[in-house]
Amino acid sequence: MSADHTRDPCPIVILNDFGGAFAMGAIGGCVWHGIKGFRNSPYGERSYGALSAIKARAPVVGGNFGVWGGLFSTFDCAVKAVRKREDPWNAVIAGFFVGGALAIRGGWKHTRNSAITCACLLGVFEGVGMMMQRLQAQPTMAPQYPEEPVQLAA
C-alpha cells in the first residue's frame, strides 16, 4: 500500500505548516480586516480605511495563525516521535502543549486553562473530522432481501 504522500515527513513538514498557516491567516486577515476597515470608515475614505486596516492588521493575523500552526506541527511531530503511533490523540496532546506554550506568559492558571481549552478544541476538531470521514466513506448498506411470504399456519 502506498503511504500518505500529501504530507511530507516529519521534521520538514513543520516548515510547510508554518507557511501554510501564515498564508491562510494573512489572506484571511486581508479579507476580514478589509471588510472591517471598510465598514468602520466614514464615507469618502472607505477604500483608504480598508487599505490601512489591511496593512496594519493582516500581517499580524497571519503571524498569529502561523505561530499557532507551526507550534502545533512541532508539538505534533514531537508527540509522534515519543508515542511512535499516529492517532487522533496526537492532535489533542499537541493542542494541549500549544495552548500552554502560547499562554505561558500569563501565569500558571492562565497556562493551564488555555492548555485544557485548546486540547478540548482539538478534540472536537478531531471528532468532527472523524465523523466527516465516516460520512464520506462508502456506506455499507445491508442488501434488500425480498420479504418472505408468511408461512400459513396449518
Place this chain on the structure above:
Amino acid sequence: MSWLFGKSSSSQTDDASLKQTLGFDPKEVTDVHAMIQSPNLYTASQLHPLAGLEKGVEYLDLEDEKLNAVEGSQGIIPSRSWSDDLCYGTGAVYLLGLGLGGAYGLQEGVKNIPANAPPKLKLNTVLNHITKRGPFLGNSAGVLALTYNLIDSSIDAIRDKHDDYNSVAAGALAGALFKSSAGVKPMFYASALMALGAGAWCGIKRAFNSNTEPQALV
C-alpha cells in the same frame, strides 16, 4: 530413531520438486556457465510470479508521488505544486525573520535591562523586547515571501516554465506592491531590494543544485 540420527541418505526427493524450487535441474548442470545459460531461469515471471513483473512498470503506482511538472521548477527540496512552494517559501522566510528579529530584540532587551530590578522584571524586559521585534520582522518578511511566491507561481503558470527571470521579476513586483502606498521612491527601493534578494536566492539554488546533481542544472 530417525529423529536422533537423521535419515539415512534417502534419494527419494523427487527431481521434479527439486527442479520446481531451484528453477533448474541439478542433474543437467555441470558448471556455472551451463547454469547461467539455461533457459527460463531469469525470466521475470519465473523469478517472482506474483509480482507481475512481466507487465513492465505500472505508471499507476507512480501517480501518488507526482512532482511539480512546470519546467525548471525543481528547487532545493522536491515540491508537488505551487502550493508546496508557497508554504515552504513563506514558512522558511517567516521563521528566518522571526529568528533574526528575535535575536535583535534579545540583544536590545539585554542592553536595556533596568539596573537592580527583580529577576522577574528583568526577564520580562527581555521577553518584551523579543516579542516586539521578532513578530514585526517575521510578519513583514512573511508577507513579502507570500506575495513573492504568489506572483512567482502566477508567472510560472503564464509562461509555463520557470527560470531566474521569473524570480527576479516576481521579486521586483512583490517589493513594489509591498511599499506601494508609501510613495514612489520607497517603492522603487523596495522593488530593487527584493529583485536583488530574488536574484541572490536563485544563485543559492543554482549553487546548491550544481553541488548535488550537476547534470540537473536548468
